Amino acid sequence: MFSFFERLTQAFPEQKSELAPKTLVAFCRHYSKGMLHVLLAVSALSAIIAILEVSLFGFMGQLVDWFSTRDPNTFLDEEKSSLLFMGLLVLIILPALIILESLLTHQSILGNYPMRIRWLAHKYLLKQSLSFYQDEFAGRVATKVMQTALAVRETVTKVLNLFVYVSVYFTSVVVLVFSTDWQLALPLVIWLILYCIILYIMLPKLKKVSQKQADARSIMTGRIVDSYTNIMTVKLFSHHQREEEYAKEAMDGFLQTVYPQMRLVTVLQALIWGINSLLVFCISALAIYLWINGRVSPGDIAIAVSLSLRLNGMSQWIMWEVSSLFENIGTVQDGIDTLAVPASIVDAKEAKTLVVRGGEIEFSKVNFAYTAKNNRNIEVFKDLNITIKKGEKVGLVGRSGAGKSTLVNLLLRFYDIQSGSISVDKQALSEVSQESLRANISMVTQDTSLMHRSVRDNIMYGRTDATEEDMINAAKQAEAHDFIQNLSDAKGRTAYDAHVGERGVKLSGGQRQRIAIARVMLKDAPILILDEATSALDSEVESAIQQGLGQIMQDKTVLAIAHRLSTIAQMDRLLVLDEGKIVETGSHQELLNLNGIYAKLWAHQTGGFIGLD
Structure with a gap:
């Protein structure tokens, strides 16, 4: 069952990687292709579940009225069909819909959706121009791919799921209370207007701060990764203190975006709690007044008060969800500045x-x-x-x-x-x-960079369909076979299976150069x-390799x-x-x-x- 829902969406689509649009909505839509059918299904389920949940409060009000007016001896015969329907709703229908929504959300969306975005973004970035990477931290680019993928998922799912659920739920609440007595619905309408005004004023400010925070986070990560990548240089020049200060400066820059964000959140929470308390008080006081004057029944009071208490807790959840939404929107907007950059060199x-x-x-x-x-x-x-x-x-x-x-x-x-x-x-x-x-074209550069993979993978990078024998012959021509036999790594892998570390840091410069030459010899390109x-290379090894290069340079x-x-x-x-x-x-x-x-x-x-x- 789980596998069926996991296969409803593809994490690694075969579609061609394209430049993403620059605007927020178009950017999210671009990376949501192939996911919309599931996203819309979850959104529809959320709307149905919201209506059914509100209907349960109406049923509770009916129960209160029944308990105060009906004869217990004839109650089951009179309300058998209503009770049976509510039992089915509570025990079967609502749980089934919630389970279906959970399967679609957790199996089809939460895992595949961000991975799909990472995959498509990575495919596009691999085709980016060299100048793009010369102007960016590698760690910063990687961080933006990871951050943006999750932020797009959260933005789209919250808009389609949360907003639909909340709007349908609130509408159903107002309709249900209005059907009991229009005066009881007035505090709910006023509260909803105040709630929307508060969010309208506060959330754009959170979005602005969150966008700055996302950029500061990627800078901080980029600086830390840069230090680790160049750890040899750091140690050679004894610049631990300098690197600490370099990272601290970026960390402090990030922290300076956290403080205003937390201040806004505190103000937002205080305002929401204020109008929530006012709602519960007004609903309760108005319900008592109307009951004293014979305008509403005890069941109506139960519906109104229980819904106001439910909204009290729910509004806190909505506040955090919506503030998280705007934080994610800020992250997406920051990611657009990297992922939606057109390649300067195109076919x-x-x-x-x-x-x-x-x-x-x-x-x-x-x-x-x-x-x-x-x-x-x-x-x-x-x-x-x-x-x-x-x-x-x-x-x-x-x-x-x-x-x-x-x-x-x-x-x-x-x-x-x-x-x-x-x-x-x-x-x-x-x-x-x-x-x-x-x-x-084959090329051997002075500054040789190897992948953090096995020696075999690095040499076979020259020609992935080469045989093991071809690879070993290339290593021998490059005078690399002998030292490769003595290699090992921390996980016990040896010889051609040993991993060389990031950029080949576990090897000497001459060893890296010889593996690079073996890779080029294996590629055997005409230029x-x-x-x-x-x-x-030292003179003795250079002389030996020159003979191999002389052979490969023929024709x-x-x-x-x-x-x-x-x-x-x-x-x-x-x-x-x-x-x-x-x-x-x-x-x-x-x-x-x-x-x-x-x-x-x-x-x-x-x-x-x-x-x-």
Whole structure:
């Protein structure tokens, strides 16, 4: 039975992840697709249950009147059908409806709904542009995904369930009391008006504070996660105190949003208690007055007083639920600022799959500039022209800031150029899908980052359909197999099953680099980019790996960046980049003969030190 209701909604839909709308209602509706049928069913059940619960108070009033007017000897014969119906309502109908509502709520909604939102948001964020993650804490983004998913669920369910239940319940109460005596209904109507006025004034203030609080919470979490992620740096520089202060500043910022929230809640609770006490007093006093004057029966008094006491307790619950609703709305609004950000790099509508036949790369009249936060453009390339023939091995040389990494980022389409074109085998990057482009490029970076997974998972990331033998051969080529055999983790996993820690912190820089190289060797893409690929290795291991890289570079187009010029001196051609322009090109010997920038860099390094490059 439980499984049936759990399958009514899907936690992991196959639908395409899309940009969510920016407005609150549209955002919630976007993430509620596939859930509305269950949400509306629960809302309808809530309305029916509210009417039936109020009818029980009417039945109680009837019982009081019956007890005071009917003969006990003939009572059962006279009211047999009414008593039987009420018995069925209390014992079967109402419990069945409540159980059905509970099954739909707990099995179909509470688990699957937020997980569905997390899944769709995560799918979208994985396709976000690289620049998006460069401007955000990873922990902050993750926190917003978690927070927003729960907040959307609570917002939608409270609006559709709570508001329907409460509005139907209150309406039924007023109708029931009005049917006994219109004067008894007056205090209820006045109380309801005052209650709505209080909520109308106070709740928007709570929403505003809650939105600030959600942002402060994500900042606080982001700072704490940032400290843990970079714990090695914290310890190396003995900055525990500084990190404590950094986190404390964010915690205090969060706390400063909690204080005004709690003040508002205290004022709200005091006001609600005030009008509740007034309601109970007025209803009781009016009921006694009307009874003395023979206007109402004891049953009418029982209905009115019991309902006022019920509303007294219920209004407290509604207050907390509605204040929670506005807190969740604030959280959703804060989440929209992250989850509804359009990707800066998107595929063309009719994007084709890149087909690499030889791997020729061409930059034609490329103009590119970064946009700084003050909206000032920082020009990097102007009318840049580069052609790398298929199968050619090209080294890229230049001082820091010359544009080497930017050139690679443009080739990988992490950024879009302002004008000109970049193509692979005459296929413009702007016209092919990003996935197919990057699937055909392997890259080893200087700052190697590994997943907090097993060594096997990290290497197989290069090609998930590779065999165990393929993986081990790649590890051997990268001179990684031997040290992997000696790895173990805290859970007793060893060798290729051992986990490497977040970003590979359990391994040395050289070990991480060798696993990264094994991953690239396994991927075996037709275009290879080496960005300081062997910088973290000692000379002996570097020499061994160079042989493996030499094998893998065969029949591939290679673009290599290195500060240690000896590692790229054997390339077919070297390009010297300076201030966004190719200022020298040729073989190692030809560039030495030019006696230009390359020759000076070479002289510095072979002279026993590395120059400022």
